[in-house]
Amino acid sequence: MDPARQSSTERWREILERSLDCVHCGLCLPTCPTYRETGREISSPRGRIYLLRGVAEGRIPLAAAVAEEAYLCLGCRACETACPSGVRFGSMLELSRAEVEVAQLRSGWARRLEGWALRSLVPHRRRLRLLFDLLAAVQRLRLDRLARPLLPRRLRELHALLPPIPPKRDRRPPPEIVPARGERRGRVGLLTGCIAAEAFGHVNRATLRVLARNGFEVVVPRDQGCCGALHAHGGDPETASELARRNVAAFGRADVEAIVVNSAGCGAAMREANAWIGSEAEAFAAKVRDVSEFLDAAGLQPPGGRFEARVCYDDPCHLVHGQGVAEAPRNLLRQIPGLKLEPHDDPAGCCGAAGIYNLTHREMSNAVLDRKLRALAAADPDVIATGNPGCLMQLRAGAARFKLRARVVHPIELLDAAYGPDA
Amino acid sequence: MIPREAVQRIAAALGEEAVEEHPARELDGLAVAATLRPADGEAVARALEAVGACGLAAVVKGGGNRLGIGNLPNREALFLATERLSGVDEFEPAEGVCHARAGTRLAAADAIVRPHGWEIPFDAPGETATVGGVIAAAAVGPRAHGHGRPRDLVLGLEVALASGQRTHCGGRVVKNVTGYDLNKLYTGSFGSLGVIEGAWLRLRPLPERTAVFEASASRLEGVGARGLAAARRATARAVAIAVSVRGAECDVRFAIELAGDAPSVERDAAWIEEHCDARAAEAGAVDRMRALQGRDAEAFGLRFRIDALSSRLEPVLAQLCGRCTSVLVYPGLGLLFADLRLDRADAGQVDSAFRFAARSARAGGGSFVCESAPAWAKQGRDVFGAAASALPLIESLKQRFDPGRILNPGRFAGGI
Amino acid sequence: MSGLIEALASVVGQDGCLSRPEELLVYECDALTLHAAKPTAVVFPRSTDDVVRIVEACRRFGTPFVPRGAGTGLSGGATANEGAVVVECSRMNRILELNAEDRYAVVEPGVVNADLSKAALPSGLFYAPDPSSQLACTIGGNVAENSGGPHTLKYGATTNHVLALELVLPSGAVVQLGSATGWTVGYDWVGAVVGSEGTLGIVTQATLRLEPIPEGVETLLGIFADVVAACRTVSGIIQSGLVPAALEVIDRRTIAAVEASVYAAGLPLDAGAVLIVELDGPAPALPAQVERVRGIAAREGATRVEVARDDAERQRFWRARKGAFGAMGRMAPDLYVHDAVVPRARLPEVIEKVCAIGDRYGLKLSNVFHAGDGNLHPNISFDRRDSDELERVIAAGAEILETCVEAGGVISGEHGIGSEKRDYMGLLFSEADLDAMKRLRTVFDPDGVCNPGKIFPTTRFCVESNPRARGYDRVPLES
Known part of the structure; x- marks a missing residue:
């Protein structure tokens, strides 16, 4: 059932149904970032499910505490990986957030800014581009550094997260079709993303090069857009569905075998698009693959060059928990001559980015991030690799704060480097 | 002297044959002039009721090997002997458990289970040692390293309380969390809480192969480390080190017993021969060492049992050898038995010896018990050392289990 | 308030x-x-x-x-x-000390069981008790419940690994019990507190024995036509003098549930039971032990015995065992995990009776169990909103416990009595037995303020079902 069209009653009925999958064993607790930080049952998946069941059964009202927990959750879905009885908490969370929005239980600047950004900015490519033009100019003129002391605390923190915005020429959209190199192995589409297209254009270009090197013709549909994940996570199923439909149409026309995504968050959302908008998205959802999973399954063309570095791979939550992809990126990295994959203590824990969580829940986000950074600091790699734009930004900011020497990159950039410059 | 009417009253409750009046036998300065020999658990309960009603007390006696461990009795008492509570009454080879009555001698119980491939995993010294006595004293020998300690081997107990109530705890199964684990409390309680009538024991399978080694040394350096290394071999069942001190000289003897499957024992044997400079020995080598643990201290001697962390065995041993005549070490268990000789009956010397034992125990991160001492030397002292913050608990537990103070009176830790 | x-x-x-x-x-x-x-x-x-x-x-x-x-x-x-x-x-989740030389760790009660083994790994040591919830459960809870796990068979339960405790008494006093050396003078308070289900005070620190990681491990999977043959094999192994690290049996119903779930481990659906045997210890011992287990299994009619060739295969064998809980959990909204122990030689007959009880009450009941310990875990999938089914679950549970006690067993092997089974204590213990336990309780908690309403039966139930235990109301504790 399309959550956007569900009534409140229907949503609560669905929440109740899903809560019944939970046998209350507690195996999810240690995997939950907010439980690890607080030790509070109510801030654990099991507690949140119990709470939601309590509301669904009318034992407690949909009160402030429920709303707080609905948004304190990072939505990392580590609990889903841990759950023996198959509770799908991610979707329960989205339903409950939609209900919190309906009940208008959230307020404050964050709610207003978020609402504006998600509805009026992110879905609109041109507006985003304008914003990034402006930010790039500000950064080039170093106005940001001058202004930094004058900014309110929240904006200062936001600023710390902001990566260097590439110059305009690097933010040009890639060609609509990139031909395969060598023996042609297939035709795939690439999701370039919304913010990622502006801030991580180089990752998109690296992805295109690596796919081409591996014999894939890549289509980059012009009329694609934001995947809607942030909206779904933020309790706005209407916009999420609308955006998902746009991409279903765009990629449907492109006639591709697979839709390759290099952003774990987008990939996880797109794979579940049929749950939002129903059967019309089934074929689309079935084609979505994370770039690492896709290349690993296809069989990677061995890179010719070397990349000498000790690399820690860090799992994006929405790849390892959301899509169940853990080995593929590691397999790819292991095939790079010279690269040494180093384990670290907390690879599958959330980094605290979680969409815009690092803005709305600064303290918790930092606590969650610190745990990961302590693990990374102990491993002391040359490079940290992770395949999601939010995580890249968060880990970069964190690495700078912890004064780690490691660079933080997308795994595809390492592959791209190992293939060497285009001949 | 026990009043005539008390004896008659007890005899009436138990039957004449269960009461023996005899010439006084000394127990830590107390003359004990009668022994009760109840024939079954019901009789144990009746005996306790009668003893209590007569205003007397009882000291439970199994094989009599560890009666010397305890403080001075603080009231008139009779012996309550478990010897008629004898026999293995249930044994299921497919389960590896048996039920033995308290007065069953270890050797007798072992003879029953051994033909079926099992052994009674108790290893306390003393030919007359009984199942009940070993449990009540939590007595160990060197093989506790391989077998485990009584606390880990007792599955269930039947216990007659001072009130005459008969109770049981635990059960016959090998895994059990049904209610409080009172087994642990009775094990090592030296008969101060109740009288053990019988016990369910976890048995150990007989090893396919055993191998025994001896080694010697004339210097203390490295002895602890060598013993510990041997004890940490996978098949090591017992390691004992006897040190005799003669002035600056000392004579060190090792006995090492391996037990397990043949290939592993053979591998460990080769290792022991190479690294411990040991040679094969006859089967009784460990038992001879164990006999040293069981022997009474000399007339003017004290024996302390000290427990220490493995890493501190060596310094504690060195410290003890500075003052003791002989020390027996079970390195895998972290136990040292140290003999001290007194020149004469002098309380000052005893004070000093207790302080020395306490210091050594502290250095080892453990505690001490004075397991053997002449009665005069126990005067005014707690042979169990100080049980520190748990003393109020000890007092309180005793009060609840034996408010009339009729069981092993005054002799347990804290003088209860 | x-x-x-x-x-x-x-x-x-x-x-x-x-x-x-x-x-x-x-x-x-x-x-x-x-x-x-x-x-x-x-x-x-x-x-x-x-x-x-x-x-x-x-x-x-x-x-x-x-x-x-x-x-x-x-x-x-x-x-x-x-x-x-x-x-x-x-x-309170810090590991305060990890002493590799003396092989112990001092931890706060909130340390997660598996985290301790993880921390000890670089020293070549591990913490042996491994309850199925070990990724989540904490040492404090393990101490309270005397938790076990599959490897209890060889290594013992929590009580065999606790050396010392710091305990806050209900009076507010703090006592240190036991010693890192493992030896105590006076009563074995540590032994009494472990498994006391949080009724004697609050453990604030525990000193735990660590074990050396075994040199080698071999895991076997035996397929049997019926659960009786699997249990006979278990008895045969025990009687042969082998002490495996784990002996786990999964019955036909559980196999069906597991194979229908995401935990499918490729078990044959027509098998009556599978037996997992894990052997560990010195490497030279293992080949012969594997052969002995094979021999015993063959003698008892195993249709097939596989030996894990590598770690991945070992994981596959265990997947079915570990996934059983989840697989049963997916069958209905609620899952009742029972826990009882019987003498291990009586397993076959008791399992048959337990299944018959489940059938008689029309319940979805299956068995996975720590066979080597005789520790049964009948799992019942149900829906608590169906009050009739709930009643049947409770009634069947009571019958299962009675059956186990009749066979010489006890009503809990590792989960504890808690609120769940206090009214069944009378099945096993007389008034005097329970009175002895209460004497211990009153030493620590004379006013009954620490975790009230646990372990000891309520009057109402006892009078109704077990006249032997009459008069055991919970309050007042102090008599």
């Missing part, structure tokens, strides 16, 4: 004291959802001193308290009866 909450907040801060109704709702049960009771407040101490002050505050206001770890217990041991304050130890 707000006075108490203020007092608690003054100890642990606002952030460390929960009292809103929504927050309390989620603490109304542990992993046994059938028994629920809402606490007055939930507090998060960070130190022994905090615990002392919490206990003192509770005493001042006459409110009982209950320690809680991760809430993974299956007997309602952490349920806050009588409006107790939950003392949640999850923030």
Whole structure:
């Protein structure tokens, strides 16, 4: 059932149904970032499910505490990986957030800014581009550094997260079709993303090069857009569905075998698009693959060059928990001559980015991030690799704060480097 | 002297044959002039009721090997002997458990289970040692390293309380969390809480192969480390080190017993021969060492049992050898038995010896018990050392289990 | 009541004291959802001193308290009866010392079981008790429940690995019990406190024995036509003198549930039972032991015995065992995990009776069990909203326990009595037996304020079902 069209009653009925999958064993607790930080049952998946069941059964009202927990959750879905009885908490969370929005239980600047950004900015490519033009100019003129002391605390923190915005020429959209190199192995589409297209254009270009090197013709549909994940996570199923439909149409026309995504968050959302908008998205959802999973399954063309570095791979939550992809990126990295994959203590824990969580829940986000950074600091790699734009930004900011020497990159950039410059 | 009417009253409750009046036998300065020999658990309960009603007390006696461990009795008492509570009454080879009555001698119980491939995993010294006595004293020998300690081997107990109530705890199964684990409390309680009538024991399978080694040394350096290394071999069942001190000289003897499957024992044997400079020995080598643990201290001697962390065995041993005549070490268990000789009956010397034992125990991160001492030397002292913050608990537990103070009176830790 | 909450907040801060109704709702049960009771407040101490002050505050206001770890217990041991304050130890989660040479660790109660083994790994050591919830459950809870696990067979349960404890008594006094050397002078208080289900005080520190990681491990999977043959093999192995690390049996119904779930391990659906045998120890011992187990299994009619060739295959063998819980959980909204022990030689007949009970009550019942210990775990999938089914679940549970006791067994092997089984204690213990336990209780908790309503039976039930235990009301404890 399309959550956007569900009534409140229907949503609560669905929440109740899903809560019944939970046998209350507690195996999810240690995997939950907010439980690890607080030790509070109510801030654990099991507690949140119990709470939601309590509301669904009318034992407690949909009160402030429920709303707080609905948004304190990072939505990392580590609990889903841990759950023996198959509770799908991610979707329960989205339903409950939609209900919190309906009940208008959230307020404050964050709610207003978020609402504006998600509805009026992110879905609109041109507006985003304008914003990034402006930010790039500000950064080039170093106005940001001058202004930094004058900014309110929240904006200062936001600023710390902001990566260097590439110059305009690097933010040009890639060609609509990139031909395969060598023996042609297939035709795939690439999701370039919304913010990622502006801030991580180089990752998109690296992805295109690596796919081409591996014999894939890549289509980059012009009329694609934001995947809607942030909206779904933020309790706005209407916009999420609308955006998902746009991409279903765009990629449907492109006639591709697979839709390759290099952003774990987008990939996880797109794979579940049929749950939002129903059967019309089934074929689309079935084609979505994370770039690492896709290349690993296809069989990677061995890179010719070397990349000498000790690399820690860090799992994006929405790849390892959301899509169940853990080995593929590691397999790819292991095939790079010279690269040494180093384990670290907390690879599958959330980094605290979680969409815009690092803005709305600064303290918790930092606590969650610190745990990961302590693990990374102990491993002391040359490079940290992770395949999601939010995580890249968060880990970069964190690495700078912890004064780690490691660079933080997308795994595809390492592959791209190992293939060497285009001949 | 026990009043005539008390004896008659007890005899009436138990039957004449269960009461023996005899010439006084000394127990830590107390003359004990009668022994009760109840024939079954019901009789144990009746005996306790009668003893209590007569205003007397009882000291439970199994094989009599560890009666010397305890403080001075603080009231008139009779012996309550478990010897008629004898026999293995249930044994299921497919389960590896048996039920033995308290007065069953270890050797007798072992003879029953051994033909079926099992052994009674108790290893306390003393030919007359009984199942009940070993449990009540939590007595160990060197093989506790391989077998485990009584606390880990007792599955269930039947216990007659001072009130005459008969109770049981635990059960016959090998895994059990049904209610409080009172087994642990009775094990090592030296008969101060109740009288053990019988016990369910976890048995150990007989090893396919055993191998025994001896080694010697004339210097203390490295002895602890060598013993510990041997004890940490996978098949090591017992390691004992006897040190005799003669002035600056000392004579060190090792006995090492391996037990397990043949290939592993053979591998460990080769290792022991190479690294411990040991040679094969006859089967009784460990038992001879164990006999040293069981022997009474000399007339003017004290024996302390000290427990220490493995890493501190060596310094504690060195410290003890500075003052003791002989020390027996079970390195895998972290136990040292140290003999001290007194020149004469002098309380000052005893004070000093207790302080020395306490210091050594502290250095080892453990505690001490004075397991053997002449009665005069126990005067005014707690042979169990100080049980520190748990003393109020000890007092309180005793009060609840034996408010009339009729069981092993005054002799347990804290003088209860 | 707000006075108490203020007092608690003054100890642990606002952030460390929960009292809103929504927050309390989620603490109304542990992993046994059938028994629920809402606490007055939930507090998060960070130190022994905090615990002392919490206990003192509770005493001042006459409110009982209950320690809680991760809430993974299956007997309602952490349920806050009588409006107790939950003392949640999850923030006391430091490993204070890890002494590789002397092979022990000193930990706070909130340390997660698996984290300790992980921390000990570089030293070549591990913490042996491995309850199925070991990724989540905490040492404090393990100590309270004397938790076991598959490897209890060889290594023993929690009680065999606790060397010393720091305990805050219900009076607020702090006592140190036991010693890192493993030897105690006086009573074995550590032995008495382990498994006392949080009724004797709050453990604030535990010193635990670590074991050397075994040199080698071999895992076998035996396929049997029926559960009786699997159990006979277990008896044969025990009788042969082998001490495997684990002996686990999965019955036909569980195989069907597992193979229909995401945990499918490729087990043959027509098998009556599978037996997992794990052998560990010195490497030279293992080949011969593997052959002996094969021989015994063949003699008892195994249709096939596989030996794991590598770690991946070992994981596959265990997947079915470990996934059983989840697989059963997917069959219905609720899952009742029973726990009882029988003499291991009586397993075959008892299993048959247990299945017959499930059938008679029309329940979805299956068995996975620690066969080497005789520790049964009949799992019943049900829906608690169906009151008729719920009644049948309870009635069947009672019959299962009676059956086990008749066979010479006991009513809990590793989950504890808690709220769940206190009214069945009379099946096993006489008035005098329970009285002895109460004497111990009153030494520590004379007023019955620490985790009330656990272990000891209530009068009502005893009178109805077991005249032997008449008169055992919970209060007053002090006689």
